Amino acid sequence: MSHIIPSEAPARSRGNGFWRKTWAVLIKEFIQLKRDRVSFVMIIMIPLIQLLLFGYAINTTPRNLPTAVLLQERSDVGRSILAALNNTSYFKVTALPTTEAELDRLLASGKVLFGVEIPANFERSLRRGEKPSMLVVADATDPVASGSALGALNRVVQTALVHDYAIPDAGAAAFEIRSHARYNPAGKTELNIVPGLVGTILTMTMLIFTALSVTREIERGTMENLLAMPITPVEIMLGKIFPYVVVGFVQAAMVIGIGVVLFHVPVLGNLFVLASLSTLFIATNLSIGYTFSTVAQNQLQAMQMSIMFFLPNILLSGFMFPFAGMPVWAQWVGEMLPLTHYLRIVRSIMLKGASVSDLHYDAAAMAGLMLVAMTIAVTRFRRTLD
Numbered sequence: 001m002s003h004i005i006p007s008e009a010p011a012r013s014r015g016n017g018f019w020r021k022t023w024a025v026l027i028k029e030f031i032q033l034k035r036d037r038v039s040f041v042m043i044i045m046i047p048l049i050q051l052l053l054f055g056y057a058i059n060t061t062p063r064n065l066p067t068a069v070l071l072q073e074r075s076d077v078g079r080s081i082l083a084a085l086n087n088t089s090y091f092k093v094t095a096l097p098t099t100e101a102e103l104d105r106l107l108a109s110g111k112v113l114f115g116v117e118i119p120a121n122f123e124r125s126l127r128r129g130e131k132p133s134m135l136v137v138a139d140a141t142d143p144v145a146s147g148s149a150l151g152a153l154n155r156v157v158q159t160a161l162v163h164d165y166a167i168p169d170a171g172a173a174a175f176e177i178r179s180h181a182r183y184n185p186a187g188k189t190e191l192n193i194v195p196g197l198v199g200t201i202l203t204m205t206m207l208i209f210t211a212l213s214v215t216r217e218i219e220r221g222t223m224e225n226l227l228a229m230p231i232t233p234v235e236i237m238l239g240k241i242f243p244y245v246v247v248g249f250v251q252a253a254m255v256i257g258i259g260v261v262l263f264h265v266p267v268l269g270n271l272f273v274l275a276s277l278s279t280l281f282i283a284t285n286l287s288i289g290y291t292f293s294t295v296a297q298n299q300l301q302a303m304q305m306s307i308m309f310f311l312p313n314i315l316l317s318g319f320m321f322p323f324a325g326m327p328v329w330a331q332w333v334g335e336m337l338p339l340t341h342y343l344r345i346v347r348s349i350m351l352k353g354a355s356v357s358d359l360h361y362d363a364a365a366m367a368g369l370m371l372v373a374m375t376i377a378v379t380r381f382r383r384t385l386d
Contacts, residue, residue, distance in 0.1 A: 062325030140181035145322035194259035210289030248282035269349035287373035294380035
């Protein structure tokens with residue numbers, strides 16, 4: 001028995017050493033994670049943001065959709081229908097155009113998603129039992145948002161005159177509703193998805209490319225050579241951004257070309273306007289990505305920041321879920337994201353044939369976001385130099 005004891009002792013010692021070393025590495029990793037504050041914040045914030053956005057902001061049944069009502073006659077029936085639209089949770093009357101051309105401009109610019117036209121002599125025809133027609137125009141560039149709301153609109157308007165006993169058979173179908181799904185009458189989802197993919201792909205790639213630009217220079221040790229040159233921070237930033245503008249433009253042209261050839265997505269608007277505003281969108285994302293590169297300490301942190309920014313872009317921009325279905329606070333957050341404005345621009349130009357005058361708000365918003373990002377990037381880069 002005496003010769004067994006010495007052999008068991010080294011084995012027990014080796015077993016204890018294995019777990020002790022493993023435990024030491026485990027503690028070291030936790031300490032390193034604690035020191036890497038950006039990674040630690042990402043671990044907490046990414047699931048928290050997903051939970052909050054999916055729980056509170058995402059709604060697949062849109063509510064309070066902006067609606068324009070064209071009253072070609074001022075009558076009790078018109079006011080009853082207007083009140084019925086305002087009282088439902090599906091629609092929110094935001095405009096009262098006076099002409100059909102004004103109604104068309106509101107739809108083309110995206111300021112409203114629905115247009116309701118009550119023709120002249122509508123009430124007189126109702127009281128005579130002639131069953132007149134009322135036109136409902138829906139912006140069907142987002143089939144999910146327009147489809148469910150059109151079904152609700154039919155019920156709302158048909159029951160608007162239930163208590164008006166002067167109209168024959170008001171509880172039944174007292175009048176006919178003619179609905180027109182404009183810009184995408186067949187409700188094809190590819191007409192909505194493909195233009196949105198242009199903005200989504202550009203956001204992801206442009207952010208990552210430039211977010212890694214400065215941190216890559218620092219990690220490779222080439223930043224010292226760059227700083228030794230007689231060059232300003234603005235010149236460095238523009239020099240790093242411009243090549244990726246060309247890359248982004250090629251990506252956008254490729255996605256749009258494939259969408260036209262394979263999925264038959266129309267391009268009804270001016271190609272020069274689409275190219276110009278796409279370039280503005282690319283520059284905006286590059287500026288934001290460059291800002292991340294001046295804040296991050298390494299390429300991993302820069303990548304994490306890009307993912308952190310990309311997540312709300314894809315969820316709150318109207319790409320995956322109807323923008324109008326989100327609560328007001330989520331829409332305010334979405335308005336501060338460049339992808340939200342570009343989705344409106346690219347869908348309006350390709351599917352509606354919208355002009356610059358229809359898109360001036362979204363173009364100005366993207367330009368403002370780009371200037372803010374560039375200012376922060378240059379300021380942060382100067383501090384890095386110091």
